[in-house]
Amino acid sequence: MAVDVLVIGSGPAALAIAAALVEQGLMVEALASVDPEVPWANTYGIWGPEVDALGLEALLGHRWSHTCSYFGADPQSPATEHGTGQRGAVSHGIDYGLFDKTKLQHHWLEQCRGGGLRWHRGLATAIRHEALQSTVTTQEGQELSARLVVDASGHQPVFVQRPDDGPVAGQAAYGVVGTFSAPPVQPGQFVLMDYRCDHLTPQERRESPTFLYAMDLGGGVFFVEETSLALAPPVPYDTLKDRLLRRLAHRGVQVLEIQHEEFCLFPMNLPLPDLGQQVVGFGGAASMVHPASGYMVGALLRRAPVLAAAIASGLRTPGLDSANLARRAWAALWPLELRRKHALYRFGLDKLMRFPEAQLRAFFANFFAMPPAQWYGFLTNTLPLPQLIAAMLRLFATAPWSVRWGLLEPRGRELALLGRLFWP
Numbered sequence: 001m002a003v004d005v006l007v008i009g010s011g012p013a014a015l016a017i018a019a020a021l022v023e024q025g026l027m028v029e030a031l032a033s034v035d036p037e038v039p040w041a042n043t044y045g046i047w048g049p050e051v052d053a054l055g056l057e058a059l060l061g062h063r064w065s066h067t068c069s070y071f072g073a074d075p076q077s078p079a080t081e082h083g084t085g086q087r088g089a090v091s092h093g094i095d096y097g098l099f100d101k102t103k104l105q106h107h108w109l110e111q112c113r114g115g116g117l118r119w120h121r122g123l124a125t126a127i128r129h130e131a132l133q134s135t136v137t138t139q140e141g142q143e144l145s146a147r148l149v150v151d152a153s154g155h156q157p158v159f160v161q162r163p164d165d166g167p168v169a170g171q172a173a174y175g176v177v178g179t180f181s182a183p184p185v186q187p188g189q190f191v192l193m194d195y196r197c198d199h200l201t202p203q204e205r206r207e208s209p210t211f212l213y214a215m216d217l218g219g220g221v222f223f224v225e226e227t228s229l230a231l232a233p234p235v236p237y238d239t240l241k242d243r244l245l246r247r248l249a250h251r252g253v254q255v256l257e258i259q260h261e262e263f264c265l266f267p268m269n270l271p272l273p274d275l276g277q278q279v280v281g282f283g284g285a286a287s288m289v290h291p292a293s294g295y296m297v298g299a300l301l302r303r304a305p306v307l308a309a310a311i312a313s314g315l316r317t318p319g320l321d322s323a324n325l326a327r328r329a330w331a332a333l334w335p336l337e338l339r340r341k342h343a344l345y346r347f348g349l350d351k352l353m354r355f356p357e358a359q360l361r362a363f364f365a366n367f368f369a370m371p372p373a374q375w376y377g378f379l380t381n382t383l384p385l386p387q388l389i390a391a392m393l394r395l396f397a398t399a400p401w402s403v404r405w406g407l408l409e410p411r412g413r414e415l416a417l418l419g420r421l422f423w424p
Contacts, residue, residue: 002133003027004315006146008124008159010036012044013283014152015108016300020308021150022115026315031120031136031144036109040101042264043175043223044297048095050380054301059107061100062217064190067092071195071365088196090368094376096190098215099297120144124158129278131321147315148325149279155267157285165271166413169353170234171294174241175225175262177217181254184224190215195361199250200243208235209357210243221259224248229294229360230268230353237263268294269346272339272424275330278323282307286333291345292352293379307333336424337385343420344388345381350414351407359406366399 007018010032021028030036051057072088122138127149135145151160185191194212197205208231214224226244228235248254270287282288282304289296310332314325334342355363368375374391377383383391396407 002145002147003029004146005029005148005150005311006031006134006136006144007150007152008032008136009152009154009283009285010034010038011040011152011154011283012104012108012297013154013285013288013300015105015112016304017150017152017282017307018117019108019111019115020304021311022112022117023305024308024312025115026308026312028112028115029118029120029144029146030112031122031124031138033121033123035121036119040105042262044099044101044104046097046099046295046298047376047380048097049376050298050382051097054298056107056301057097059099059103060097061103062215063095063097064188064215065095066186066188067094067096067190067192069191069193069195069364069368071193071361071368090365092192092368092372094372096192124153127159127279129322131323133322134278147322148311148329150282150311150329151279151285152282153285155270155284155289157281159279160273160281160285161277162273162287163271167232168267169230169232169269169349170265171228171230171268172234172237172240173213173225173227173262173264174237174244175213175223175264176244176255176258177221177223177260177262178258179220179256180222180248181256182252183216184222184248184251184253185214185216188216193364195357195364197357199247205357209355209360210235210240212244212247225262225264227264230349232353234265266294269349271346272334272342273330275334276327277330278326280307280311280326280329280333282333287342290379290381291342291349295379295381298380303333338381339424340385340421341381341388343417343424344392347414347417347421348392350417354411355406359402362400363403363406366403367395369398370394 004026005021005028007014007030018028018030068089068091070088122140122142124136125139126137128135133145133147134149135143137143151157191214208228210226210228213227216222226240269291272287273281288299307329311329314320314328378391
């Protein structure tokens with residue numbers, strides 16, 4: 001007998017939508033190639049007000065009020081011990097949190113168990129669609145049928161199809177959790193972006209810009225990560241590791257003990273999937289990564305209940321076939337306003353990927369000089385479309401001429417991307 005929904009995957013996106021579906025009282029099964037209890041490798045950050053609005057602040061492992069960024073190279077400026085003083089720091093004034101990965105994972109798993117979700121182990125290889133159900137076949141020969149299949153298997157999904165829209169830019173990062181010979185950041189501090197580049201040669205400053213993302217985890221333990229915002233092809237891990245160690249050494253800091261190494265790579269500018277297909281995506285499979293910031297967990301938490309409610313409503317509609325059920329689900333996940341905002345963000349990212357180091361630093365210094373409500377809403381994708389456009393126009397109007405020209409210069413595919421604001 002076909003269940004209501006079959007979810008494919010076992011990562012954050014799969015657990016988020018599976019938990020939301022069982023909360024709707026639906027019969028849900030899930031198919032995963034790995035045990036859903038396997039601990040997740042990467043860290044997940046979120047802004048404090050964002051998690052507070054969801055009522056999930058108890059799932060944070062750490063929270064910082066001392067949040068800032070650095071956008072000046074400052075090669076000649078005096079600095080305090082180890083170069084971690086506040087000269088040139090841009091204070092953000094908004095809390096930032098890091099999820100306790102285990103708590104977040106088990107929060108969703110417990111919701112799934114409470115709703116009677118049944119897990120299947122296997123690798124999905126084929127799907128067959130009929131009027132009132134879809135049947136997934138696994139590599140092991142098992143067949144699983146459901147009124148609707150939700151593919152939450154990641155950025156390279158099993159079944160969700162999207163158009164080929166040119167080179168895909170990846171956000172790449174290499175990070176270390178461990179102890180250091182001296183604090184790499186101020187005690188109690190979270191650094192969103194440190195674009196200072198005084199540790200690089202003049203030639204390297206003309207190459208792909210990277211920044212430090214770092215935080216004090218307490219007890220003498222810190223997390224430091226060298227990150228490339230987005231590039232196609234992505235910056236190699238070896239380059240990021242070399243830059244991180246040289247950045248630290250330039251400030252008199254050495255790594256004493258590595259407790260965890262983080263290798264992070266995900267696409268930033270994926271086009272939207274085909275919204276008419278009978279398999280519904282969620283998470284990376286549905287291109288839900290914020291094209292300007294790389295954030296996704298906040299979107300998973302906000303949008304999973306919306307998608308689940310639309311699916312539940314469709315399932316309770318007499319005579320609705322699976323193809324139209326999928327269309328309703330896609331329309332709930334990617335309504336017109338979100339599609340237009342996605343086009344704007346992709347347009348902006350295409351511009352930023354071509355900015356040299358000095359121009360990029362100037363852009364971000366100007367970006368975080370905007371009122372916090374604007375830059376926060378921009379990064380979390382919570383601004384209504386008119387306010388998002390107003391923020392982008394303000395950013396352009398207040399930017400230095402070098403940044404304005406970079407935003408105006410017609411290069412690449414940005415005009416085609418901007419066109420999707422009007423014809424998403």
